[in-house]
Amino acid sequence: MISAEHITGLILAGGRAQRMGGIDKGLIPFHNKPLIDSTITRLKKQVGPMLINANRNVTKYAAYGYPVIMDETPDFSGPLAGFSAGLSACKTQYLLSAPCDSPMLPLDLASRMANELEQGNYQLVYASSKEADGKVWAQPVFCLMRTNLHESLEIFLQKGDLKIDRWFKELRSGTVVFEEAHAFANVNTPEELKALEQVSL
Template identity: 75%
Template sequence: MIGSEQITGLILAGGRAQRMGGIDKGLIPFHKKPLIEATIQRLKTQVGSILINANRNITKYAVYGYPVIMDETPDFSGPLAGFLMGLKNCKTPYLLTTPCDSPLFPKDLGAKLANELEHNNLDLAYASSKEADGKVWAQPVFCLMRANLQDSLSSFLSKGDLKIDRWFKELKSGTVIFDDAQAFANANTPEELQSLEAAS
């Protein structure tokens, strides 16, 4: 069984947040504290250690006492660039990724993904959410992967491809469906942030 101490958590805070007017999403107030604090609180009980992937405001993120790692590419290459830095700095057998702007993600995210990965001997397991109408949506930035996937991801990115789902298809991957679609809601606009505050 994969224990939480075998997992490093990676918080993705390296995006541009264009729909939020370009402000750094992890630092937006959420219940009067920076949004990333809610993510840290929810993640730290599920992992043994935490890394933060950010490309600006490094000193503000460093205040939380976790290593802050920047993308090697300076052009905001998306979540996979963050994944790669997480894998390069991961000292445990597994890496669990979550964005900084979905503060209500499941408290059993790590445990359920670990169970799926182990049970089916996968390289990577990611979350999916089920809407009220029964529709299932992939939530690929919430995933647990083996830490030995660095070469696979480096090779994929070297081809210039940045699509998460295409990389997943090259791996032995599977998904866990969570019934609470709201758990993966993220704050792309100020209005969405307000509704997340109301839901929490």
């Protein structure tokens, strides 16, 4: 049984947010607080230590009291660069990632992912969401991985590949399908932010 204290939570706040005009998504107001507040509140109950991956506004993120780690590559290389930084800093056996702009992430995310990882003897498990029409979508940035995958990820990144699903295919990976599609709603435009505020009232 994988317990919460063996899992480090990693909040990914290192992106460029080009569709939001380049502003730092984790700091956008959501119900009058920075968006990352909601993500931290929901994730911290499920894990032991926490890390924040950010490449700008580091002092603002550091104010939350968790270590802030920057990508080792300086060019906003996407979530895999965040995974790599998280794996470097992680001191537990497992790392669970979630993006900073998903303020309604499932409260049973860690427990269900950990159960699947153990039962399937996987190296990595990612979330999927089921829409009302029955379609299942991969949500690969919500990901529970064994910390010993760092070397595998470094080799993959050195090839110049940044595609998250291609790395997953090199591993024994599985997925957990969550029925609540809105739990993975994220914010890419100001309109989506407004809609999400209404849903989460």
